[in-house]
Amino acid sequence: MRSGIFAGRYKILSLLGRGGMGHVYRAEHLGLGKEVALKILAPLHGPASSDFPERFAREARAIGRLDHPGCVRIFDYGQDDDGSQYIAMELIDGPTLGTALGEDVFSIHRALHVGRAILSALAHAHAHGIVHRDIKPENVMLAGGSGFRVVLIDFGLASLRDAPALTGRGMAVGSPSYIAPERLLGQPHDHRADIYSVGVLLYEMITGIRPFIGESPQEIMANALSRPHRPLRALAPHASPILEAVIRRALSKDPDKRFADAEEMMSALGDVERLDALATGDAEPADEASASMTIAELSIHQPSRLARLWGWLRYGAWRWRPGH
Ligand SMILES: Nc1ncnc2c1ncn2[C@@H]1O[C@H](COP(=O)(O)OP(=O)(O)O)[C@@H](O)[C@H]1O
Numbered sequence: 001m002r003s004g005i006f007a008g009r010y011k012i013l014s015l016l017g018r019g020g021m022g023h024v025y026r027a028e029h030l031g032l033g034k035e036v037a038l039k040i041l042a043p044l045h046g047p048a049s050s051d052f053p054e055r056f057a058r059e060a061r062a063i064g065r066l067d068h069p070g071c072v073r074i075f076d077y078g079q080d081d082d083g084s085q086y087i088a089m090e091l092i093d094g095p096t097l098g099t100a101l102g103e104d105v106f107s108i109h110r111a112l113h114v115g116r117a118i119l120s121a122l123a124h125a126h127a128h129g130i131v132h133r134d135i136k137p138e139n140v141m142l143a144g145g146s147g148f149r150v151v152l153i154d155f156g157l158a159s160l161r162d163a164p165a166l167t168g169r170g171m172a173v174g175s176p177s178y179i180a181p182e183r184l185l186g187q188p189h190d191h192r193a194d195i196y197s198v199g200v201l202l203y204e205m206i207t208g209i210r211p212f213i214g215e216s217p218q219e220i221m222a223n224a225l226s227r228p229h230r231p232l233r234a235l236a237p238h239a240s241p242i243l244e245a246v247i248r249r250a251l252s253k254d255p256d257k258r259f260a261d262a263e264e265m266m267s268a269l270g271d272v273e274r275l276d277a278l279a280t281g282d283a284e285p286a287d288e289a290s291a292s293m294t295i296a297e298l299s300i301h302q303p304s305r306l307a308r309l310w311g312w313l314r315y316g317a318w319r320w321r322p323g324h
């Protein structure tokens with residue numbers, strides 16, 4: 001735990017969190033009088049072969065490339081005289097998704113909001129050649145506490161399209177619960193590994209438990225690799241069959257069977273939300289005519305759309321997007 005002034009201009013105020021690579025502090029940039037989150041990688045005492053410094057530099061480059069409300073923004077990156085690297089970034093005022101999940105399960109509405117916001121941020125990152133690779137509740141923040149601005153942090157494990165893969169000791173991977181099967185197996189992977197992790201998050205937000213559990217990391221991995229998860233609605237009967245199907249698809253063990261990209265999954269969740277609203281009569285006032293429709297009536301009023309949904313549910317071949 002540090003205190004005092006860091007790198008000549010950051011006054012350390014308090015510890016915000018600690019993780020695999022270092023400590024994150026609330027700090028004040030003295031010249032600007034502005035509060036930031038300061039992530040510091042301490043100079044290493046361990047073997048010189050560690051790739052932490054390279055990973056840290058890569059994290060800074062990755063966030064520096066992004067510009068999206070759902071991706072934490074970077075202000076500064078550098079090194080202190082003692083060799084400690086630091087990243088000064090936007091201070092997110094709110095809990096992590098992990099903290100929020102520790103309090104209660106989420107309503108479907110809130111889970112859909114958070115899921116779609118994460119996917120929107122991921123679509124942006126993926127379009128810039130960045131796969132996050134560490135989507136888990138501790139790396140998602142809910143700004144303001146209400147969950148209405150959802151921010152991805154911790155790009156420390158991200159892969160960048162135009163940078164070589166890092167080899168060597170690598171980072172100790174925490175809970176394997178969020179990691180896609182192909183990564184557990186050490187196989188080549190792409191942006192669809194992030195889609196799998198979002199499937200895990202949605203399942204956990206709605207049911208309160210993760211799809212694959214076990215007594216040890218090995219058991220969790222074995223379950224994730226070889227077993228089906230318990231159907232969502234066995235644990236959350238209030239969820240719609242369509243939402244269950246969306247999550248099942250995101251959790252496919254074969255990446256080819258998942259959504260092709262984050263945008264596709266985001267629009268599927270948008271449709272789940274609209275159908276849920278129609279089914280519960282909870283639609284927007286402007287949509288009053290359709291608000292009283294049940295799903296059965298929907299088939300009369302919007303037959304082509306329902307047919308597409310059924311087709312997708314039965315064959316898992318969702319190819320439709322709004323506006324297309
Ligand atoms: N920009 C930020 N604003 C507020 N808190 C943050 C911010 N970045 C990180 N934190 C806190 O610090 C913790 C560790 O940060 P993270 O970047 O995930 O580091 P690590 O790579 O060590 O896991 C987070 O889980 C969160 O609680």
Ligand SMILES: [Mg+2]
Binds near residue numbers: 139154
């Ligand atoms: Mg982290």
